[in-house]
Amino acid sequence: MTSAISIQQVHKRFASLQALKGISMEVPQGSFFGLLGPNGAGKSTLISIMAGLARADAGAIRVMGHDVVSAWRQSRHALGVVPQELVYDPFFSVREVLRLQSGYFGRGRENDAWIEELLETLSLSDKADANLQDLSGGMKRRVLIAQALVHRPEVVVLDEPTAGVDVELRQSLWRFARRLHREGHTILLTTHYLEEAESLCDEIAILNHGELVTRDSKQNLLARYPWRTLHISVDRSTFQLPEALVSLLTSADDNCLTFRLHREQDTIGEVLAALQSAGLTVVDLSTEEVGLEEVFLRLTGQSGEGA
Amino acid sequence: MNAGFNARGFYTLFAKEVRRFLKVTVQTVLTPMVTALLYLLVFGQALEAHVEVYAGVSYSAFLVPGLMMMSIIQNTFANSSSSIIQSKMTGNLVFVLLAPISSLEFFAAFVLAAVVRGLLVALAVYAVAILFVDLPLAHPWAIAVFAVIGSATLGALGVIAGIWADKYDQLAGFQNFFILPLSFLSGVFYSIHALPGVWQQISHFNPFFYLIDGFRWGFFGQGDASVALSLSVSLGFLFLLTGLGLYLLLKGYKIRR
Numbered sequence: 001m002t003s004a005i006s007i008q009q010v011h012k013r014f015a016s017l018q019a020l021k022g023i024s025m026e027v028p029q030g031s032f033f034g035l036l037g038p039n040g041a042g043k044s045t046l047i048s049i050m051a052g053l054a055r056a057d058a059g060a061i062r063v064m065g066h067d068v069v070s071a072w073r074q075s076r077h078a079l080g081v082v083p084q085e086l087v088y089d090p091f092f093s094v095r096e097v098l099r100l101q102s103g104y105f106g107r108g109r110e111n112d113a114w115i116e117e118l119l120e121t122l123s124l125s126d127k128a129d130a131n132l133q134d135l136s137g138g139m140k141r142r143v144l145i146a147q148a149l150v151h152r153p154e155v156v157v158l159d160e161p162t163a164g165v166d167v168e169l170r171q172s173l174w175r176f177a178r179r180l181h182r183e184g185h186t187i188l189l190t191t192h193y194l195e196e197a198e199s200l201c202d203e204i205a206i207l208n209h210g211e212l213v214t215r216d217s218k219q220n221l222l223a224r225y226p227w228r229t230l231h232i233s234v235d236r237s238t239f240q241l242p243e244a245l246v247s248l249l250t251s252a253d254d255n256c257l258t259f260r261l262h263r264e265q266d267t268i269g270e271v272l273a274a275l276q277s278a279g280l281t282v283v284d285l286s287t288e289e290v291g292l293e294e295v296f297l298r299l300t301g302q303s304g305e306g307a
Numbered sequence: 308m309n310a311g312f313n314a315r316g317f318y319t320l321f322a323k324e325v326r327r328f329l330k331v332t333v334q335t336v337l338t339p340m341v342t343a344l345l346y347l348l349v350f351g352q353a354l355e356a357h358v359e360v361y362a363g364v365s366y367s368a369f370l371v372p373g374l375m376m377m378s379i380i381q382n383t384f385a386n387s388s389s390s391i392i393q394s395k396m397t398g399n400l401v402f403v404l405l406a407p408i409s410s411l412e413f414f415a416a417f418v419l420a421a422v423v424r425g426l427l428v429a430l431a432v433y434a435v436a437i438l439f440v441d442l443p444l445a446h447p448w449a450i451a452v453f454a455v456i457g458s459a460t461l462g463a464l465g466v467i468a469g470i471w472a473d474k475y476d477q478l479a480g481f482q483n484f485f486i487l488p489l490s491f492l493s494g495v496f497y498s499i500h501a502l503p504g505v506w507q508q509i510s511h512f513n514p515f516f517y518l519i520d521g522f523r524w525g526f527f528g529q530g531d532a533s534v535a536l537s538l539s540v541s542l543g544f545l546f547l548l549t550g551l552g553l554y555l556l557l558k559g560y561k562i563r564r
Contacts, residue, residue, distance in 0.1 A: 014564070048564065051405055052404065052405070052563070053401065053404055053405070053563055053564065054563060054564040055559060055563060055564070072407070073313070073407040073409075074407075076405065076406060076407045077407055079405075081405055083398075083401055085398050087397060087398035087399045087401060087402075088397070088399055089394075089397075089399045089402070090397070091326075091327050091330055092323075092326075097402075100319055100323050100402075101402055101406070103315055103316065103318070103319025103320075103322075104316045104319055104320065104402070104403060104406035104407075104408055105316065105406055105407060106313055106314075106315045106316055106407070107315070108315060147402060
């Protein structure tokens with residue numbers, strides 16, 4: 001099956017900055033794909049090239065099999081982009097901008113029913129005739145999503161969709177993104193909130209300094225770091241730690257001990273038994289699983305321990 | 308694969324640009340009309356008894372076509388340039404750039420919307436002027452042709468300036484140091500035959516002179532240059548600016564990184 005997005009050896013330079021250094025990857029159809037990376041990693045540049053807002057110096061991108069340069073009309077029909085910035089046209093109402101956007105994509109009044117459905121779905125119906133400049137930031141964000149979907153694209157790019165939005169709107173945007181995915185859209189999400197990517201995405205790519213650091217399924221990425229953290233509080237602050245636990249200990253603060261355990265090689269039971277045999281009583285215990293955030297930090301070299 | 312013309316996309320963008328200026332008609336149509344009327348009343352009254360440019364044509368009558376074309380020049384330029392820079396500054400140009408709209412469709416939509424505004428402003432000035440002045444219509448076809456060419460030319464220049472400018476200040480500079488002086492020095496208020504020799508020669512290098520002279524020929528059947536020359540130069544200038552505008556759009560100059 002054709003990839004929803006196929007990226008081949010894409011290079012892009014801005015003056016002295018090499019923004020993309022030969023990125024290649026495939027985004028499968030029907031996937032919920034997370035594109036992650038620190039600021040300046042090249043995510044927005046890659047999306048801009050995909051959408052025709054920027055031109056690659058070398059390489060090619062295809063959206064649903066259509067080259068974004070040689071078949072730009074078809075590739076733009078296949079792609080809906082929700083921009084990161086809250087941009088809007090202050091001259092028009094919500095319904096007017098949706099009809100305009102629909103017209104740009106060659107659709108006429110026959111698309112009005114879909115526009116009304118989008119207004120309803122995104123809770124914009126009662127604001128349909130309001131001017132864009134009179135809407136709140138959250139409402140403007142919903143209008144941007146409706147504009148991106150007005151031509152019924154197969155691939156939807158959500159570029160930092162929840163940046164700066166309140167918890168309620170974030171939850172509602174997550175629900176809507178999941179619904180789009182269920183309905184068969186391929187979703188490409190860029191976000192700074194790693195718990196967002198962990199919760200929504202099934203495939204992840206991480207960019208750093210214009211290079212693809214990794215691209216894998218979320219499960220495989222998480223499995224690459226089979227560690228979990230065990231926090232234990234004991235009943236006294238002066239004691240001799242059993243020899244078997246010394247290599248597992250990552251920090252000790254008064255009577256609080258933190259251990260790093262390998263999921264397959266170390267068990268919590270062994271740690272507890274060793275502490276008990278040393279005459280210590282455990283008064284509290286908690287565990288932390290490695291999340292995408294730690295994987296991300298390690299792969300982008302932002303972790304104190306390095307990649 | 309990208310052949311063809313996205314007719315609905317073009318029409319939607321064109322209609323949007325027309326609706327945009329119609330939403331602020333006081334600023335875009337009424338104000339230029341009042342400005343032209345003030346010029347007519349002030350200059351016409353002051354010079355009516357002292358100046359006769361063409362035999363049998365009053366100075367006020369001579370002035371009206373010049374004021375109409377000056378209004379066309381200034382307003383069509385403002386229409387496309389201000390819309391594009393505003394869209395660039397606010398970021399909403401992205402909605403057009405994301406759509407399957409070609410450089411030609413983009414260019415044609417902005418230029419034709421400017422033509423609509425130019426013709427509306429010219430008609431408004433005409434409608435008010437004929438309340439005060441008897442104005443012949445010697446060659447209506449020439450009036451229409453030069454009005455459309457003038458509107459399209461300055462609409463195209465506005466597209467170029469809008470793409471080029473990064474801030475309103477640069478656009479104001481373009482308007483005040485290029486468009487305004489060239490339109491004032493193009494024979495709006497006088498015949499270039501009234502100028503000293505060297506200034507007459509310099510005026511022949513001002514493309515706005517040919518727009519105004521050909522347009523005025525349409526009213527009176529006489530002008531400072533032959534209508535064929537005016538038409539040729541005006542069309543040449545339009546083609547030149549159309550070529551430059553399309554080239555910038557195809558290259559994505561300042562709008563696609």
